[in-house]
Amino acid sequence: MAESAMLQTDRISKALEAFVKTGQDLLQNAKRESKEGSTHDFVTKKIRIERRDSLLGLIAVGAKLYKSLSVKKKSEAEKVWKNAYHCAQVRDAVEAFLQLETDWDTFLEHLDAELRMSDLTLHRGTQMGQLSAETPLIDARTGEAVTLGNYLRKGERILLVLIRQFACLLCRIHVGELEANQGMLDAQSVRVLVISFGSQEGARYWLQDTDCKYDMLLDPERKIYSGFGLGASVTKVLSFENMLLYSEYIISNHTFPQAPAFIKDDMFQLGGDFVLDEDGKVIFSHCCKSPVDRPVVSEMLTSITKGNPTTGS
Numbered sequence: 001m002a003e004s005a006m007l008q009t010d011r012i013s014k015a016l017e018a019f020v021k022t023g024q025d026l027l028q029n030a031k032r033e034s035k036e037g038s039t040h041d042f043v044t045k046k047i048r049i050e051r052r053d054s055l056l057g058l059i060a061v062g063a064k065l066y067k068s069l070s071v072k073k074k075s076e077a078e079k080v081w082k083n084a085y086h087c088a089q090v091r092d093a094v095e096a097f098l099q100l101e102t103d104w105d106t107f108l109e110h111l112d113a114e115l116r117m118s119d120l121t122l123h124r125g126t127q128m129g130q131l132s133a134e135t136p137l138i139d140a141r142t143g144e145a146v147t148l149g150n151y152l153r154k155g156e157r158i159l160l161v162l163i164r165q166f167a168c169l170l171c172r173i174h175v176g177e178l179e180a181n182q183g184m185l186d187a188q189s190v191r192v193l194v195i196s197f198g199s200q201e202g203a204r205y206w207l208q209d210t211d212c213k214y215d216m217l218l219d220p221e222r223k224i225y226s227g228f229g230l231g232a233s234v235t236k237v238l239s240f241e242n243m244l245l246y247s248e249y250i251i252s253n254h255t256f257p258q259a260p261a262f263i264k265d266d267m268f269q270l271g272g273d274f275v276l277d278e279d280g281k282v283i284f285s286h287c288c289k290s291p292v293d294r295p296v297v298s299e300m301l302t303s304i305t306k307g308n309p310t311t312g313s
Helices: 002-036 040-044 054-067 076-082 086-116 169-180 183-188 200-210 225-226 234-238 240-251 297-306
Strands: 138-141 144-145 157-162 192-194 216-218 273-275 281-286 311-313
Touching: 002 040, 002 054, 002 076, 002 086, 002 200, 040 086, 054 076, 054 169, 054 240, 076 240, 157 169, 157 225, 169 183, 169 192, 169 273, 183 192, 183 297, 192 200, 200 216, 216 240, 234 240, 273 297, 281 297
Parallel strands: 157 192, 192 216, 281 311
Antiparallel strands: 138 144, 138 216, 157 273, 273 281
């Protein structure tokens, strides 16, 4: 029994040590690359899902950690090493893990400050309470210039789903959940409009790749995004906590999309969900704090029914 417990603690400590070592290597590589050119070029060109040696490489490393510990979630992994905390080697490995988290997030916060990312400069207290019917948009399928008024109808509500980027897995999952709960939306006369700030070429790729049937509109100048206080943030997208949450999707057999290279995008833009009444008044607002922060469909509809306008900011 004692030998079995020793083997277990040894397995836990070695799994954590391997994760921390690779995580430190990824972080040091990022720090080095960020100094080789402009910070903007580093953020837009060097942090890519297809580059295993970029910061995004931590997602796969996190998934490997979970497999080594025979778990599927970070919360389950924490329980495993907490149960072995009596072992000094495990305690040391956990402390190194926590130090990596601090160092990781500190570096991201430095990038946000260096670039003056819009999430830091937008004032979230001045969100729009109503959208004008004249708000200019572009029909993603036809390229036709339209206005929000084309979609406002008497007795109908509009759910604006502002996606982050065309390759955002969590956005795709959220839209899929809306489609799966279409009956609930129909029961409350809620019509879904997907909004992107990207190009029409990117939108066509997204529509084909997702087989989404909802109307999709483009807000190329991000006026709706900024009006709702939705900025861009390296920290809120790539935080240590979020990276390990993304790892859970790998364990669940999800694949992170890779948009074609010719599509210009912004992976650090934050998204949100907003419901408008027939006059364009905002009756529900959810500003995503991170890519994994989307409202649950049933809870969102309950909030609308009860007249609770905000679930997140």
